[in-house]
Amino acid sequence: MNILEASKLCKTYGNKLNRQEVLKSIDVSVTEGEFVSIMGASGSGKTTLLNVLSSIDKVSSGSIKIEGNEMTSLKEKQLAEFRKNHLGFIFQEYNLLDTLTVKENILLPLSITRTPKKAAEHKFAEVAQELGIYDIKDKYPNEISGGQKQRTSAARAFIHDPSIIFADEPTGALDSKSASDLLNKLSDLNQKRSATILMVTHDPVAASYCSRVIFIKDGQVYTQLNKGGGSRQAFFKDIMKTQGVLGGVQNEH
Template sequence: MTILSVQHVSKTYGKKHTFQALKDINFDIQKGEFVAIMGPSGSGKTTLLNVLSSIDQISSGSVIANGQELNKLNQKALAKFHKESLGFIFQDYSILPTLTVKENIMLPLSVQKMSKATMEENYKAITTALGIYDLGNKYPSELSGGQQQRTAAARAFVHKPQIIFADEPTGALDSKSANDLLQRLEEMNKSFDTTIVKVTHDPVAASFAERVIMLKDGQIHTQLYQEGRSKQAFYEDIVHLQSVLGGVSNDI
């Protein structure tokens, strides 16, 4: 089942002096798929993530999520879609320092029509999967970077969204913490059947996905599929393609 369909999407910035960040992008993402978006600096990775999640508007084309054409929704309907259907993980954690781990994670549930018992069930299931259930009463300042990012991931998953958008989710972590988070996201992608779309410059992080969409100059250059291969083999293919395209630094 297709959960996200991108049809002839283009994005142009500016009026007098224009810059076309995305050019005629087309692809579908299936429910439960784990997809990584990669590309050299300036290729349009972050712009693509922003228009897929409707943080930014497209200039032409359409983005259809679970049957709804996002660019045709009014502000109220779009806000409802964001609240109910999407979760976000950012590189800088974006958790509130004055709230406990549990309070941070439960924030998305405060605007959901859900019983307290169901909220607690969701909280326990997600935090157990992420290995932070026992940290509920701690504050962010008491956590390691890896624990803070797992708290942010739990907040993204707790209301059981259909799609998680992650922007460089391991970019601020050391290799051990990054690998731990990636393994847990991979497991949750399967166990919760949640679609994950992430931007990353890191071929190790990308190798945890089932598919890599590689951009160059605002267009899809190629797509790589894991197709049952080992992570090591997939990683090597990603590294080779990166070396051909050039550049792995952060994007616009």
């Protein structure tokens, strides 16, 4: 079943005299339980694509369906409600509230949806243990490492069991060990919970944890790679080869 189905997506900026096409009739679909990454060179449109798919930005034309709901026809208030209940977000910036503990930050989505306390506590314990941060639950963001902050951010994204999680360069601010720890945890959650994740990354190592990689070039889908039954190392080599053909993948747009 397709959790996300987007067709003929176009996004333009500027006016008639200075018009820039960032997305040019792109089709993207993500099935339930897939861990997919989007890669592309600077200016290719990969971040814009994630932003329109996740309803952070609006498309100029095209259709975006998440669990059958046509996102482009929803009003702003309906979109906010849909995001609150069905979408999870992990950004490069952790976006944690400094005045709240790790636990309180993670529980925020459930506070907003007024989930009963007992159910919220159970969900918290489960996701915090899965992400290896239960022991730091009473610490504040300024007392924990960057890797722990990003895992806290990930726990917050997963806690309300969203239909799909959008991750924008989630390892961008992390050292290699912290990045590897986070990606292993995301991969575990993807498998254990059949969680659907769509991630933008410039890092072929990060992309190799996914089951499929979509390469964007000049606002269009250039090609796709599937991991299949192969190893992560073999998939990494395939990603590197494709990246080489694209002329390098940098960290922007």
